Amino acid sequence: MSLKNSKYFELIKQNIDTFKLNLNNYNVLLPDSPKEPALLAVIAAAAGAKNIYVKTNKLPIKDNITKTVTELGFENIKCIDSASQSILSDVNIVVKGGEIDKIDSAFINQLNKKAVITLFPENLDFTDTENIDLEAFNKETASVIGINSEDKNLNLYKYFSHILLKRCYEAGLDVYKSRLLLVGHGGLLDSSLQLLKAVGAIVYSCNIQVSIDQAFLLKRLPELDAIIVIDYPQASKQLIGSKGVISISDIVDLCPHVKIIHFSGKLEENSLNLGKIKCFPAKITQNSINLNIRELGENALVEVATACLKVADNLIKSRANSMQINDSVVTYKIISKTQSVLLGWDQRGR
The missing domain is CATH 3.40.50.720 (NAD(P)-binding Rossmann-like Domain)
Known part of the structure; x- marks a missing residue:
């Protein structure tokens, strides 16, 4: 089914409005999305992102995203096999998930120092730091954040x-x-x-x-x-x-x-x-949550994807002192600190 003609596209518009997501002039690096490969990229584009890079080496995924981009008329979405230093140094938001799985010192050292890495985990555990070299982070590097799953305004x-x-x-x-x-x-x-x-x-x-x-x-x-x-x-x-x-x-x-x-x-x-x-289930995960993002339906998948971009936007604006009183804010945890720091408030009134 074409994303343009599916329920997904209506849900994307609704969630962008609900979260007041505005990624104007941001450069975003993200993975393909489970179930609907172009989902994250389309959310970012519809929210005004400047350049969107989808990291994937899978030809069928690239074909799917290219078809979707053509149908929707977004010219700023590009599939890449790997993220070059020039891309990393200019990116504002990185979504960790899928083929963007390893966040090590080499990746961090090339990344824009003011960038925000937001978690979009396959197991939906927004506290999971697997494959993240936390020791490589300091006050001069980018930050890693995750949605606060206890946020009562999220579903x-x-x-x-x-x-x-x-x-x-x-x-x-x-x-x-x-x-x-x-x-x-x-x-x-x-x-x-x-x-x-x-x-x-x-x-x-x-x-x-x-x-x-x-x-x-x-x-x-x-x-x-x-x-x-x-x-x-x-x-x-x-x-x-x-x-x-x-x-x-x-x-x-x-x-x-x-x-x-x-x-x-x-x-x-x-x-x-x-x-x-x-x-x-017969096989369980002891240190995380026994879930898979593919178990989510359309509504949940779009809400979670939009929220993971929103928390990155919140942190960027908070640091730049550009938050407005009527901005929608999803609470989040800064995971790249020695201890997780919970930040944010909510003005959505839901």
Whole structure:
């Protein structure tokens, strides 16, 4: 389907308006986008970017982007095999993702010192610093930022919770009248709890950031159909295991047929396997979130892509003292600091 004639293009215009995204005169280096290769580039072009470079070595992707660019009449989008020093020294925004995966000292040293690198991760973990040489950053270099996933004006956790609901069905749960224990914290815990209750599940919640009632947990374990692990952003060293909120011996003794649905958080996998406790998905990621950006639908994908460009714009304008009182701001974290710094506010009133 042509992007020009699809729902994507309408969503792009809507999100640019909602976020008040203005990339006027920016040079942008970005990867192709999952599901719709030209998506990020078209958002940047529609938001007024000056020059847009899409790094990809894949011929079918190049052909797709070229076709889209021709249809939409954008003449400032160019596919490149690699980013030259002249491009890097003049770029304002770099989107890390896809084929722009490695941010090392060689890359940083060639990059415009005032540039902002914004994360567009395949696993949707906006705290993930894999393949980023954080030691190469200092106050004289570019910055790396990620969307603050806890921003209540974004719909990120609502999208995540619907994917979680899908995972429950895939694990063989009816959900309706199923007895579920959510173990996690923050906005994702709240959003998931609200959705699962709305579809008729009987849901218990364990917030790992407050005092945990172990007697309550032990009382509920025998009646559970599933334990859902949603520690994101990760705040605990272990949720299920000998040092966790719930011990595997208690699961084996009290609810041996329970299913573990893993979204994010650390588990003792070997002990779960020895106890023959079923875990979904079968292969999990311990240090990040078990998601893939391809699981997002059109609305979510466009919103996340637009927001990742918006946070870069926010930081550039904040440093230049050019923010206006009515500007829309998505909160973000500067990841290239020794400790992540949370910045931003929101004027959208959503």
